[in-house]
Amino acid sequence: MTILSIETSCDETGIAILERTNTDTVILRGNALASQIDIHAQYGGVFPALAKRAHAEKIVPLLQNTLNEAGLLEAKTDESSIPDLSFLDEKESALKAYLIPFFAAYKKPAIDCIAVTTGPGLEPALWVGINAARALSIAWDIPVIPINHMEGHIVAAAIEKKGEHVYLFADISFPALSLLVSGGHTELVLVEKFGVYKKIGQTRDDAVGEAFDKVARIIGLPYPGGPAVSKLAQEWRVATKESHVQNPFSLPRPMLHSGDFDFSFSGIKTAVLYAARDKDVLSDNDKKALACEFETAAIEVLVKKTLAAASEYATTTIIVGGGVAANIYLREQLALAAGNTATLLFPESWLATDNAVMIGLAAATQVISRNKKTRNPNELRADGNLSL
Ligand code: KG4
Ligand code: ZN
DSSP states (O other): OOOOOOEESSSSSEEEEEEOOOOOEEEEEEEEEEOOOHHTTTTSOOHHHHHHHHHHHHHHHHHHHHHHHTTTOOOOOOOOOOOOOOTTTTOOOOHHHHHHHHHHBBBBOOOOOEEEEEESSSSHHHHHHHHHHHHHHHHHHEEOOOOOOOHHHHHHHHHEEEEEEEEEEOOSEEEEEEEESSSSOOEEEEEEEETTEEEEESSSSOOOOHHHHHHHHHTOOSSHHHHHHHHHHHHHHHHTTTTOOSSSOOOOOOOTTSSOOOOHHHHHHHHHHHHHSSSSOOOOOHHHHHHHHHHHHHHHHHHHHHHHHHHHHTTOOEEEEEEEEEEEEHHHHHHHHHOOOOOSEOOOOOHHHSHHHHHHHHHHHHHTTTTTBBOOOGOOOOOOOOOO
């Protein structure tokens, strides 16, 4: 079973090809990602209309690269007809202009199904991926599996690397707890098994990745802010480790004792803004100290609530997913706090932030469980608020 997956929910255009072998091993045959960071950096966040345009321009060239990498791109030798793509005329003419020469030039590849993110995310961006999936499904006469982007983040953390490009799903003792931390989401989810999820808590305002991005902006760091804020924070920790210098900033730990599993990050972000305003000029040292106090506060809340949830629901496996799962300090602190009470699963860093491999992996879990939820491609819809 070979799956072609498509991810366009936010500011990364991703295409991947995964092959599931008889032994439930997954082989990564091809993977391509185009980031729009340069396009959005000037706005300090993602600009939906520009995201849509960039996805439409990138998706077909990436498709070609990925098929080529997988050894599946074969030139047509005849003049066979190209499919009717008139459904793209009104809203997706840019995508159509790329797809027509693609279908004219290449044969149907040995792909068995298409997996595409249908939400959550930016709807104009999601539609590009969905419409591309629809066109490929019609042209190649293969089914489409709609995938929830957040499920992709969970599954990307639940695999073990067995060799170059070879992965196996981790042997998980269900129910597991998943902490999902990205630019749009901060959630605690009970994973009964792959495909069966129950949300037990979520942020009431900003997502933690969004807070990292906003703090970065306040202290003058580029978008996306997570890695940059984290780097400064670490520099402060290293510099003050021996000297035991006190951090001059002190930020709140919102909802730490709220008695539920919800989060709130807009308060910390505002506190960072006020702390920065109180200083006429933020020195490099101030920036490091503020970044460190922010990261420490945000991660403390995440870690404490995650462990409280693991205890309440008696889960011994914690799956951490989403862009912020790449954060080294989160990994360290969660490991320290969990000790030997839980097995922690993190994605490889390159799989933590958005990509299409995780969408293909989520589809592979459905194939493995023989509960493949295919849909008529004409009925696919983007749902910006799709929930697990
Ligand atoms: O999952 P993702 O790629 O996109 C969404 O689905 O939102 O997550 C992106 C978010 C951004 O907010 C980014 O700043 C954050 O993940 N991020 C990090 C780190 N790497 C990415 N935040 C903290 N530390 C990191 N190392
Ligand atoms: Zn994401």
